[in-house]
Each structure stands twice: as structure tokens, then as C-alpha cells.
Amino acid sequence: MRGLLRTRNDYKCVINGVMEEIITMNKMNIREVIDKIFTLEETGFRTTLLGIGPMSRNLIVASLELAKEKDFPILFIASRNQVDAKELGGGYVCNWDQQGFKEAIEEIAKEVDFTGLYYLCRDHGGPWQRDNERNSHLSEAAAMELAKRSYLEDLIHNFDLLHIDPTKDPYVMGKSIAMDVVINRTIELIAYVENERKLRQLPEIGYEVGTEETNGGLTSQENYELFIRQLTTKLSKRGLPSPVFIVGQTGTLTRLTKNVGEFSYNSSKLLADTAKKYEVGLKEHNGDYLEDYIILDHPSLHITAMNVAPEFGYIETKAYLELVRLEEKEVENGRLEHPSNLKRVMSEEAVNSGRWKKWVIGDDVHLSVEAILAEEELTETICEICGHYTYENEEVKREITTLFANMKTLGIDGNRYILDKIKNSIDRYVQCFNLQGLTSKLLN
CATH class of the missing domain: 3.20.20.70 (Aldolase class I)
Structure with a gap:
């Protein structure tokens, strides 16, 4: 199988009038x-x-x-x-x-x-x-x-x-x-x-x-x-x-x-x-x-x-928020001193993005940013469903780095936890769709 997948064919591709050679997998x-x-x-x-x-x-x-x-x-x-x-x-x-x-x-x-x-x-x-x-x-x-x-x-x-x-x-x-x-x-x-x-x-x-x-x-x-x-x-x-x-x-x-x-x-x-x-x-x-x-x-x-x-974006964001919950608990316990502000920053960015309008139902689509941020439960829901839109925001990335550093202090590989939660979510479909070995x- 691997030998076949690593076989390559050469294709000529004209890009902007220039003949370029690209190598592509000879795959099905x-x-x-x-x-x-x-x-x-x-x-x-x-x-x-x-x-x-x-x-x-x-x-x-x-x-x-x-x-x-x-x-x-x-x-x-x-x-x-x-x-x-x-x-x-x-x-x-x-x-x-x-x-x-x-x-x-x-x-x-x-x-x-x-x-x-x-x-x-x-x-x-x-x-x-x-x-x-x-x-x-x-x-x-x-x-x-x-x-x-x-x-x-x-x-x-x-x-x-x-x-x-x-x-x-x-x-x-x-x-x-x-x-x-x-x-x-x-x-x-x-x-x-x-x-x-x-x-x-x-x-x-x-x-x-x-x-x-x-x-x-x-x-x-x-x-x-x-x-x-x-x-x-x-x-x-x-x-x-x-x-x-x-x-x-x-x-x-x-x-x-x-x-x-x-x-x-x-x-x-x-x-x-x-x-x-x-x-x-x-x-x-x-x-x-x-x-x-x-x-x-x-x-x-x-x-x-x-x-x-x-769904996979939701699972990843929920995993981040679960680590935030742990972080908050260990700050209370005195084991961590400098918590991240990931939940606040991600929530504000998610709400301000306006992308939640695609996913909410009923009259909520007409709510203002200010009205949403005034409701803690609704803000958290929008963060969960739209958090993935914020991952490239520089402030969000800084807070994730802080969160992972705090997890490392506790002996936890934060990124590995995130990856495994996503894998578990995908694996549900792999099993139900009879994909293993396909x-x-x-x-x-």
C-alpha cells in the first residue's frame, strides 16, 4: 500500500503563462x-x-x-x-x-x-x-x-x-x-x-x-x-x-x-x-x-x-474551556498564581465577530453585541459555538499560551488534551461509518 501511495507522476502546469512542474501523488x-x-x-x-x-x-x-x-x-x-x-x-x-x-x-x-x-x-x-x-x-x-x-x-x-x-x-x-x-x-x-x-x-x-x-x-x-x-x-x-x-x-x-x-x-x-x-x-x-x-x-x-x-470546532473550544475551569480551580487552591484570560477574551471576540448570527435561532439573531455580553449564559453559548473563529486572534493565541504554561505547571499537556478530545469526537463517526481499514x- 505505501509503495503505491508514494509513487509520483509529473504534471506540467501553466501558471500565469509560465510552465511549471508540479509533483502530485499518484493516488486514487x-x-x-x-x-x-x-x-x-x-x-x-x-x-x-x-x-x-x-x-x-x-x-x-x-x-x-x-x-x-x-x-x-x-x-x-x-x-x-x-x-x-x-x-x-x-x-x-x-x-x-x-x-x-x-x-x-x-x-x-x-x-x-x-x-x-x-x-x-x-x-x-x-x-x-x-x-x-x-x-x-x-x-x-x-x-x-x-x-x-x-x-x-x-x-x-x-x-x-x-x-x-x-x-x-x-x-x-x-x-x-x-x-x-x-x-x-x-x-x-x-x-x-x-x-x-x-x-x-x-x-x-x-x-x-x-x-x-x-x-x-x-x-x-x-x-x-x-x-x-x-x-x-x-x-x-x-x-x-x-x-x-x-x-x-x-x-x-x-x-x-x-x-x-x-x-x-x-x-x-x-x-x-x-x-x-x-x-x-x-x-x-x-x-x-x-x-x-x-x-x-x-x-x-x-x-x-x-x-x-x-461540531468539531465546538468540541475543540469546549476542551479549551474545560482547561480554563481547571485553571480557575487551581488558582483558588493556590497552586497557580497567574491565570489566563482566555474565556473572557475568546468570548468577547466570538460575540464581536457577529458570526453567531448563522447559528442562533429565533429572535436572538437580532440581538446587539451589548445585549449578548450582558447575558453570561448566552455569551458562553456563543463562545462555545463560535470560539473557533477566534483562534487566529493574537490576543486569543497569547491567552492559550498562558493557559498551556499553567497546565504544564500542573503536569498536564494541554495541547495533547485538546487533540485527544477532537480525536474522540471524530472516532465516533469512524466507528459508526465502518471506516476503519477502508x-x-x-x-x-
Whole structure:
């Protein structure tokens, strides 16, 4: 297995008019992975791939450590707000652009001696997918142009899977976007990427289409199949590749630290069977916080992959806050003299960021920063769900350093505690999705 994974092919890539040579892993591409999973299903084997939102560097370390221990492939799914080109505003995760994201994962893989399969994936790429683009009500032409520039950076930096999602249209609010508009935008974006890929003589990549959002119009099995059929037919006529995944609405919805949706077994089975008719895998989004009895059933329902992101950010932040609780206790006991101010600093930064508006429910979305900070319980809740947005803040980083120094005084490796809490959270999905040993099965 390792010999195969370390074999390399040379690809020529034209960047800014200059022919450059890049070295890339001769690994199974994402299409080959899905085809092999479909083949394994015929033998009775069932699994569901896990898409992990890269909420922090720690999450990537924990993911690769666990994947090495349990021999499974990882999909790292980065939204445009998380990772994007500097000229488009960059990303809030470690200030990474596509190159920084790619190089960081390569560096971490070397650090933990991971030689298995991982895939760089764009989650919700497309027009208006950055908060500032949508809030600015950019024109369709301007938003599509920025989406193409973002996808080009993805392509140049060896992303394996691109999610084409043109449904975040600020001019269509409260109703579904017409299916033909979604299809035409999707085809335009895939055609653009494919043209650029061929010009640069880059290897084939995979595409994910559709959305879990209700305004995408794919909430019924009938519309879901109509979308796949019309899209794949038009792609074929233009000589463009069919998608690897299509996103389906299974009833999930993440708010605060819960999945407030209602997972539908019947809908999920219908959507999965429909997708497979067209040799496409069903991709579920918003899988965070689902109970074990639900995710245990995903492989048997033929849900090919599921994305989880905010849950892992919540787990990491909760781990920091647990160390803060210990720190506070040991200050009271006289064993520590200089406590960190991590909880206060992280809470204030999380509230001031305004990013909590995406996750709260009801009238709380209209609360002012001052009103939230005046309520201790609500402030703590927002810190828990949005703390990960603050990890790159310099003051937050200083307080984490102080916290870890205090833990070291107590004989505790604070960072190791954080990593293990994240690994335990990921491992729940590894077990329920029957992922252990999957890489070896794919390659043998």
C-alpha cells in the first residue's frame, strides 16, 4: 500500500503563462474511490465517507493521527470563508489561502507520518459563497467571476473535489431558484474549470453539485432526480464529466450545538438510490450532532458521504474551556498564581465577530453585541459555538499560551488534551461509518 501511495507522476502546469512542474501523488482520484465503494457494496460491505471541515490546525492534526491509526481516507472540506485566495479576502482558518491550506496539510502529514489517502475538497464553492459577496449584493456576473477565480486557485493547488453551488443568490430570497438557472450556472462553472484544467495538463478532478439549502429546490425525490437527469444529460452533450456527488436534503439542520432538523430515513434511502442510478454518490451536509443510532444507519442507507464541521470546532473550544475551569480551580487552591484570560477574551471576540448570527435561532439573531455580553449564559453559548473563529486572534493565541504554561505547571499537556478530545469526537463517526481499514480495502 505505501509503495503505491508514494509513487509520483509529473504534471506540467501553466501558471500565469509560465510552465511549471508540479509533483502530485499518484493516488486514487475521488471518482475512483466512489466507484470502488460501489463495487465493495456489491459484496455486502457498507461504509460512509466523512467530510471534515478544517476548523483549525489542531483538527487537521487530530484527523491525520486518527486516520493513520485506523487506516481510513479523509475528505477535508473547506468553505470559501474558511480558505480562499488572499485577493478574495483569504480565510479565517489560520489565514490560509489554497496554497497555505495545501502546504499545511502536507507538513502535518509528514509530522505524524501519515502516508494514507486524504483529499482536498472545496465545500460550497460558487458565486456569493463568501459572506461579504452576498451581503454586498454583487451582480451575477461579478459573483460568477469571483467564483471562477477562486476555483482556479483550487485547481492550481491540487484540490481533488470541487463543490459547485450557485444557489446563494441574494436576489432570490424566500423561494427556490429556478432549476434551469442552477443547472446553467453549474455547467458554466464546470466548463470553466475543465477548460483551465486541460490547458494546464492537470489530472482529472471530481465535482459535487446540488445543495442542502431549501432554496436550491432539491428537497423532493422527484426534483432531485430531475436535476440529476437534466444536469448529467447536458454535461454529457458538452463532453463534460458527470459529478461524483450530489448533495441531498435528508432533513438535517445544524443550529447552536444541536441538530434541530429531523433526519428522514425514507427520504435518505430514496435519494441515495436515485443518485446511484446515475453512478453518483449521495452527499449529506449538516451532519453535526446527530445521535449514534442515526449515523450508524448511514452506511446501510447507502449515504456515500457526510460532512461535519461546526461540531468539531465546538468540541475543540469546549476542551479549551474545560482547561480554563481547571485553571480557575487551581488558582483558588493556590497552586497557580497567574491565570489566563482566555474565556473572557475568546468570548468577547466570538460575540464581536457577529458570526453567531448563522447559528442562533429565533429572535436572538437580532440581538446587539451589548445585549449578548450582558447575558453570561448566552455569551458562553456563543463562545462555545463560535470560539473557533477566534483562534487566529493574537490576543486569543497569547491567552492559550498562558493557559498551556499553567497546565504544564500542573503536569498536564494541554495541547495533547485538546487533540485527544477532537480525536474522540471524530472516532465516533469512524466507528459508526465502518471506516476503519477502508484505505486498505480501496487499494487492494
